[in-house]
Amino acid sequence: MLWDIDHTLVSIDGIGKDIYAEAFRLVTGQPMERVAAMAGRTDWAITVETLRMHGVEVSDRLLDSFGVALAEAFVVHEAAISGRGRVLAGVREVLDVLAGRADVIQSVLTGNMEPLAIGKLRAFGLEHFVDFEVGAYGMDHEDRAVLVGMAQKRAAQKYGESFTTHNTVLVGDTPNDILAGHLGGARVVAVATGSSDVRALKEAGADLVLEDLTDTDAVVRAVLVAADG
Known part of the structure; x- marks a missing residue:
């Protein structure tokens, strides 16, 4: 199952977008203006589309870096999840x-x-x-x-x-x-x-x-x- x-x-009350915004900043050094549609999609697909929406060329190395940044950003927001979610x-x-x-x-x-x-x-x-x-x-x-x-x-x-x-x-x-x-x-x-x-x-x-x-x-x-x- x-x-x-x-x-x-x-x-989790919209915290997912906050996590993406933090990861985007960590990887690109720029603020995230918008995030790709998230419902029912993989972090891989969301990441690729979000980066391309901001004119960032996506490579395997960048995708790996973004994954690491997502994990780091999650730690930053983890305490808020149980409180807001x-x-x-x-x-x-x-x-x-x-x-x-x-x-x-x-x-x-x-x-x-x-x-x-x-x-x-x-x-x-x-x-x-x-x-x-x-x-x-x-x-x-x-x-x-x-x-x-x-x-x-x-x-x-x-x-x-x-x-x-x-x-x-x-x-x-x-x-x-x-x-x-x-x-x-x-x-x-x-x-x-x-x-x-x-x-x-x-x-x-x-x-x-x-x-x-x-x-x-x-x-x-x-x-x-x-x-x-």
Whole structure:
């Protein structure tokens, strides 16, 4: 089971843009005038587009430097996350129930680079529910769909089982999550806890759509039904 993080598990109240602004300043020495669209995208894609929007030529070396700067900027703003951000309703209860099941492995598939993903969940005491070793992250690849296969491969190597569309479920809040899941080889349970409503998520092709995660039993059923196909 692969969880998206932002607006699916937690909300950090716009701090993400502050982190990007700080990283941009560290790398370029200039103020960031605007940031690329962030919803459902990888840090890799957001970084590349943001730099190009400011007329900065992107290289592998610069991308690596920006990743380091994002991690440093996250540390600067980390204290504000738990104060200004919040765990979304029902999340802790769902994570807890699924963590107690022997037939479920929980990890993350997120646009966040790994240190940010871990830090965001740690800020709210959620980190012990998921296995970060078998997740996939926003600096692993620009294309979010590719991350699905990367997570499946990591889980197969660690747990000695095969993970395919038939037993991989991605939970996210955007049409980009749905597209990534279907292209990458996962079933998708979408939650209308971000900027996309139930109708938009259904039209995007989610296998199941929920208003939110407040009904623990319903969420668990949805995940298991999606996994069974």
